Amino acid sequence: MNEKYFKDFDKWNNKSKEIESKEFENFFYAREIWWCALGVNIGSEQDGKNDSFERPVLIVRRISRDSCIILPFTSKIVDSDYRVTTESTGIQAQVVLSQIKTISSKRLLRKIGKIKTIIFYEILIKLSFIILGVLKDETPP
Numbered sequence: 001m002n003e004k005y006f007k008d009f010d011k012w013n014n015k016s017k018e019i020e021s022k023e024f025e026n027f028f029y030a031r032e033i034w035w036c037a038l039g040v041n042i043g044s045e046q047d048g049k050n051d052s053f054e055r056p057v058l059i060v061r062r063i064s065r066d067s068c069i070i071l072p073f074t075s076k077i078v079d080s081d082y083r084v085t086t087e088s089t090g091i092q093a094q095v096v097l098s099q100i101k102t103i104s105s106k107r108l109l110r111k112i113g114k115i116k117t118i119i120f121y122e123i124l125i126k127l128s129f130i131i132l133g134v135l136k137d138e139t140p141p
Helices: 009-021 117-132
Strands: 032-037 054-064 067-074 083-086 093-096 101-104 108-114
Touching: 009 032, 032 067, 054 117, 083 117
Parallel strands: none
Antiparallel strands: 032 054, 032 108, 054 067, 067 093, 067 101, 083 093
16 A cells, blocks of 8 residues: 655744754865755655654755755665765665755754765766756767
């Protein structure tokens, strides 16, 4: 039996108020993997899990002390041009390229580690192809 996933927006609303009231005093950089309070999102956007609505994310770029561009991880492995498989979190997982997002650094909970440079470059190349609309059979401009 396939149960429908229940999205508890009210519980996330209370948690997001708590997150907003805190100051983020850590430092973060590109290639780092963090647990992040992604929350409850609309439709097929990646949600966080557990009571903190958290999920591991890869920091793609630091925008400022207060914000960054991230990509969420998922442990559900599927064959897709929009994902890159890695074991940087200690288990096999995929970075979901189609879920790129800018977040407040207040959402970052705790650092897990850092992704290998070669995998990070592979992610950036695939991400740029997606953003530019380049198909895998095409030569990039």
